[in-house]
Structures are given as structure tokens and as C-alpha cells.
Amino acid sequence: MNNLTIRNGRxxxxxxxxxxxxxxxxxxxxxxxxxxxxxTVVDATGLVVTPGLIDLHVHLREPGRTDKETIExxxxxxxxxxxxxVVAMPNTSPPADNAGTIALIKQRAAxxxxxxxxxxxxxxxNIEGAELAxxxxxxxxxxxxxxxxxxxxxxxxxxxxxxxxxxxxELPLLDHCxxxxxxxxxxxxxxxxxxxxxxKGWPSAGEEVIVARNIVLAEMADWHVHCQHLSAAxxxxxxxxxxxxxxxxxxxxxxxxxxxxxxxxxxxxxNFKMNPPLRTQRDIEAITEGLAxxxxxxIASDHAPHCAFxxxxxxxxxxxxxxxxxxxxxxxxxxxxxxxxxxxxxxACLTTGPARLLRLxxxxxxxxxxxxxxxxxPGREWVYDVNQTASKSRNTPFHxxxxxxxxxxxxxxxxxxxxxx
Amino acid sequence: xxxxxxxxxxxxxxSREEIEHILDQAAHFEEVGEREVKKVPxxxxxxxxxxxxxxxxxxxxxxxxxxxxxxxxxxxxxxxxSSITKGETLKDTAKNLQAxxxxxIVIRHSSAGAARFLADxxxxxxxxxxxxxxxxxxxxLLDAYTIRKKKGRVAGLNVTILGDILxxxxxxxxxxVLTKLGARVTLAGPSTLVPRVFEEMGCRVCxxxxxxxxxxxxxxxxxxxxxxxxxxxxxxxGEYASIFGLTKERFARTKxxxxxxxxxxxxxxxxxxxDLADCERSVILQQVTHGLAVRMAALYLCGSVQPAAxxxxx
Numbered sequence: 001m002n003n004l005t006i007r008n009g010r011x012x013x014x015x016x017x018x019x020x021x022x023x024x025x026x027x028x029x030x031x032x033x034x035x036x037x038x039x040t041v042v043d044a045t046g047l048v049v050t051p052g053l054i055d056l057h058v059h060l061r062e063p064g065r066t067d068k069e070t071i072e073x074x075x076x077x078x079x080x081x082x083x084x085x086v087v088a089m090p091n092t093s094p095p096a097d098n099a100g101t102i103a104l105i106k107q108r109a110a111x112x113x114x115x116x117x118x119x120x121x122x123x124x125x126n127i128e129g130a131e132l133a134x135x136x137x138x139x140x141x142x143x144x145x146x147x148x149x150x151x152x153x154x155x156x157x158x159x160x161x162x163x164x165x166x167x168x169x170e171l172p173l174l175d176h177c178x179x180x181x182x183x184x185x186x187x188x189x190x191x192x193x194x195x196x197x198x199x200k201g202w203p204s205a206g207e208e209v210i211v212a213r214n215i216v217l218a219e220m221a222d223w224h225v226h227c228q229h230l231s232a233a234x235x236x237x238x239x240x241x242x243x244x245x246x247x248x249x250x251x252x253x254x255x256x257x258x259x260x261x262x263x264x265x266x267x268x269x270x271n272f273k274m275n276p277p278l279r280t281q282r283d284i285e286a287i288t289e290g291l292a293x294x295x296x297x298x299i300a301s302d303h304a305p306h307c308a309f310x311x312x313x314x315x316x317x318x319x320x321x322x323x324x325x326x327x328x329x330x331x332x333x334x335x336x337x338x339x340x341x342x343x344x345x346x347x348a349c350l351t352t353g354p355a356r357l358l359r360l361x362x363x364x365x366x367x368x369x370x371x372x373x374x375x376x377x378p379g380r381e382w383v384y385d386v387n388q389t390a391s392k393s394r395n396t397p398f399h400x401x402x403x404x405x406x407x408x409x410x411x412x413x414x415x416x417x418x419x420x421x
Numbered sequence: 422x423x424x425x426x427x428x429x430x431x432x433x434x435x436s437r438e439e440i441e442h443i444l445d446q447a448a449h450f451e452e453v454g455e456r457e458v459k460k461v462p463x464x465x466x467x468x469x470x471x472x473x474x475x476x477x478x479x480x481x482x483x484x485x486x487x488x489x490x491x492x493x494x495x496x497x498x499x500x501x502x503s504s505i506t507k508g509e510t511l512k513d514t515a516k517n518l519q520a521x522x523x524x525x526i527v528i529r530h531s532s533a534g535a536a537r538f539l540a541d542x543x544x545x546x547x548x549x550x551x552x553x554x555x556x557x558x559x560x561x562l563l564d565a566y567t568i569r570k571k572k573g574r575v576a577g578l579n580v581t582i583l584g585d586i587l588x589x590x591x592x593x594x595x596x597x598v599l600t601k602l603g604a605r606v607t608l609a610g611p612s613t614l615v616p617r618v619f620e621e622m623g624c625r626v627c628x629x630x631x632x633x634x635x636x637x638x639x640x641x642x643x644x645x646x647x648x649x650x651x652x653x654x655x656x657x658x659g660e661y662a663s664i665f666g667l668t669k670e671r672f673a674r675t676k677x678x679x680x681x682x683x684x685x686x687x688x689x690x691x692x693x694x695x696d697l698a699d700c701e702r703s704v705i706l707q708q709v710t711h712g713l714a715v716r717m718a719a720l721y722l723c724g725s726v727q728p729a730a731x732x733x734x735x
Contacts, residue, residue: 192621195587197534200554268537268538313511316533
């Protein structure tokens, strides 16, 4: 009975080049050309209707750290943020470097997930960067990509073989770009503020060196290496040049990296500590230019829940990362209001961009596709109160921020997964 | 002026007036230190906790003695005996100290921002005795006090800070205090330890030690911070000493009244020639004496501010 008729919204469907006021029909969980006779009718007048948003970079923390987040709570954050699909990172405990853990994640997601969960597997065993994980078994278990996210394989030879081997299974590599020697124990962007605050620097070069490495290896293996959460202007330039040459390289940007600068670390609040770190206004401009010209085709949250007691410590002792799913859409819509991106461009970064990289049959309102649909009100003004979050954690730098633009309904396979009160 | 800060966290937070007020107060306490009875009842009945989560002898001793001279009761907690080594968070340690009705917490910690972290969460006074590579405000204040006393002024003087700037909280606090008081600050040392970005804090950066000290009225030497050092910053202590050490030959070519300072502990033969450390133009030990007076001033001023006077911190 997953039948819906969504009336009179501004439908933006980048996969089909659609931007027009029209109706969208869901029938038996699929997008249909005609309305189902007994469908529930939703009036979307004044709203924007898009394919269900996809977040390529989410930490659900299950199994192992269910005190921070669970598949149930993390996917509710996603639903409230307008996301109908999330890609789960494998740095769980134990790590998702084996088929059994993938099976567990899929089982939990089917049982309690509010949105679709696409697991990724590790590139290397135990995410240690020393030996390849069983990539073929992971593929058979259902992963959509491999990544050592949170860590970065420093062994270039191993990374080369991972790319060559994963190509056989059509699994893209997602890489957290961080050179361990250059970054060492850096905790914030290396620049004026790190020097003023006496905090160890995480230089832009620590990311750029690995982005360059990945370009070389992607070209050598002729296979997709995707650079996660670009933070530095130089990384954007490297990816732009490589893409122009046709290298199978891609990149994502996170809202915090195009919203906040390193100056926000000045009060030593670990809610502004993430990896890679917040950088400068020049980096923000480079990232938004990269989004505008298509160098960066994906926006992702890097939703990284941590317990309050873990974050409320000395800045250099706190774990990296912040919540992201619930604020991602509003922070991204700010780029549209600033006329840096068009609304269809932005929606593409949240739908077709990730779907294409992972070859997911998602991110489209084509007839026959899964009826994953997001309804949003781009003009809605609201205040993000983290005490109302669906997450088990509270680590956000955006608490009490006045935001504009909000998801109001999230539809997964024709079923209303969440709607705004 | 009316002193309103319960905490002393960073020299960067202080106005020129506040800095001068502390120095004036310190001058009064220095005079107390020369009396036969060296104690005043200014903080009688108050409890001071020296919370030292990083090894230190001279700073801890200086604060302890300063507190005794103000008639406060003192407890020393060091990392080796504290619960921190048992996994307690800094927040919990601090809240426990507050629950014991401590009035002033003096904190030394290896993490930048640790003093601020406590001050934001506690109603009691928090004095920063050095937080990672961030700040060590009482050291900079005692340095400024020493300069003012020996030279009669700070404004218009050329002060060269030579050594490991990158990892030095003393350097940062000195930069803020000295520039606010109108001195011209030059930073010198190996390029890996003195990045150009410090120019944005109002300093001159110079990699030629002779040039850096040629016009200096004050040369403040810093030791190499082995404990905060990344491995690859310069080839060897020997090369450092030969290129950047203050030798007799180099010192002979400075202004005749140039004065040598060092926050200690000194590494003889590395950043400074051993004889120079003891020469009459060295004020290293007077800095230690002045430190006592400056810390008395800081404890007295901050410890006398009623916590309730500051909003939102109860």
C-alpha cells in the first residue's frame, strides 16, 4: 500500500533534467507515471520535491559504539534531514572488514532502519593499512564501496593494488586523504589561528599530497578513487585538473567545510574539531567554486556522533567529528541563496552525484525507480536545537543556529518515513 | 582601575591598562618581599590549589610561595598523584576541587586551552600557569615587570625573543604583553621553529641571529622544547648552538646595555654561553624574584574578585 500522490510541488529531478511544478506518483513503492487510485494525497504546493537525498558519508557507529549512535537513531537523523539513503562508513567495532559484519549491518538496517543503509567495507584488514581486506567477499556481502575512512592507507603500493583489485568488482575506493607524516598529531588547520592558539597544525598539504597520490593511482589503475571531505583549496585544484584529463577521480564536500573557518576554534570548543579540519575563507571559496564548476559533484555530511563526555575535554584530546545529517540541507541551501549554486545543482550533489559514483539505482524520479522522495521548504526559517536531535549524541557546532530551508517529509519506497510536525 | 577578572588565562585577553595594573600591584608586593615579615593577610582564609598536570618545579614553587605570602592555604596536586592518570577527565577533576571549596586553581597542563576550559566551567578563580604551547601569562608579566624595572619603560624598546617560538607559550604571552605595552618585538631562530605567520601577530621575524640582536635592548632566550617538538625541526642541538646560540662573540656586538633574559630552565652551552648566563647583564635570577611579586599580584587581584560578580559562570 505504498501509494502516494504528491501534488503541485516544484519538482527538481536532475537525473531527468526536470525543474517544473507537477505531481509525483508512488505506486507499490515505485515511482509511477500515473496515480494509484487509492493513493494518499500530499499537497506539496510551495514545496520543492526531489528524489530522496543520499548522504555518501555517515558514521552510524553500529556495531560497537551504540552509545554514540545506532542504525536506528542515525537513520532517523537522516530521515529528519531529508535523506532517504545513507552510506555507512566501516570504522565500526569490529570494523566492517568482513562479510559477517556487513551482514549484521544490513540485518539491523532492515529491522530498525528508517531509511536505506548502504554499507561500505574496509580497504584493509582492521583498517590498519597493512593488508587488503577480503574485498571480493565484501562485494558479495553487499558493500557499495571500500574505504578505510577515518584512516588513510599510507602504503602507496597497497593502495594501488586495492584500486586494481576493486576494479574487478566495480567497487570505487573512497579515501580519507591524510598524510600521516605531514599531519602527525595536528588537531586544527595550520595557519594563523593554530599558531595563536598553540594548537598543533594539520596543514593543507597533508590532504593535498594524498589527493595527488590518489590521482596518480586512479590514472594508473584506471579506476575510481573518490576523495572524501575535501577541505583545502589545493585539493580542489588538483581534482579539477585531473578530471579535465579524464582521470577517474572525484570528490565530496561537507557543509562544515564550506560554512566555518578555523577561526571558530578560538574558544577551544571541540565541537569545531573535525578531520580534516576547518580551514580558511580562501578554502571555503575554493570548495564552493569546485561545487559550482562540477569539480566536486557530491555533498556529504561526515555525520560523526561522539558522546558528550568524549567531546567535553581538552581540545587536543577530543575525538574528531560532528553531527551533520540534520543540518546538512539547510547549510547547503545557503549556497543557493548566495547564488553560488543553483537549486538543481545543489540537488544533484545530493542525488545524482553520489548515485552515479556508487552505481546506485537511486537519486532519480524516473518511472519505475524506487519511490524515495524528499519534500523540502527552502524558505522555512528554523533554529537547530541539538537537544531535539534524533541522534544519541550532541556534538554539533550549529546548536542554536538560525537556519533557512528544511526537509518537511521523507518518503522511502513510497512510505512516509518521517514528516515534520 | 577596577580589576574585574576572576581568571588570568591569556595575556592576549588583557588590556594595556590591566597589564600595567598588575605590574603596579606587583611593585607593591615586591616591597613586601623585602620586609622582615614577608606575609600579608590579603588572601587569608582562601584555599589555592596548584593543579600541575605537567611537570614543573620553578613555576609551581613560585605560585606556592606567592600564595603563602598572601596567607592563603595551598594544596599541590601533581600529575603523578592525581586521578588524571587513572582516567578521570579534567572536567571531573576540576568539579571535585570546586566541591572542596577551593577558591583559586592554578593550572599547568600540557594541552593548549586547558586553563580556559576550566575557567569556562568553574565559578572559582583560574590562573593559567602554562597550557601547552598556548600561553604562560604570569611569565610574560614578570618579564615585562623586569624590563620595566631595569630599563624604566617598555614602550619603544627593542625586544628580541630568540629560540623555539613555535612550541613556546612563553613566546606567545610575551608577544601579547610586549606589543600591548608598545615594545618592538623581533622573533629569531630556525625557520622551522619561527614561522613567518608570527608576523601577523605584530612581530618582526628574522633568521639571522646577529641581525636580530643588533639593535636589541632586551634579548629573551628560550630553550628548545624537546617535549613538544616534532622530530624534524632542525638537524642537531650542536648545529642549533652554533647558528643560534648566544655566544660571547655575538653578545659583544650588541648594544652595550643590552640585557639578557631567560625564563628557565637554561641549557648552558646550547641557547646561551654558560658565562653569559651568569654575567652582570643577565637578569635571569631577578626574573625569578620578580615572578614571586607578579604572581602575588595575579593571585591577589583575581582571587579578590567575587565569583558572583561575573555573570553566567556560577
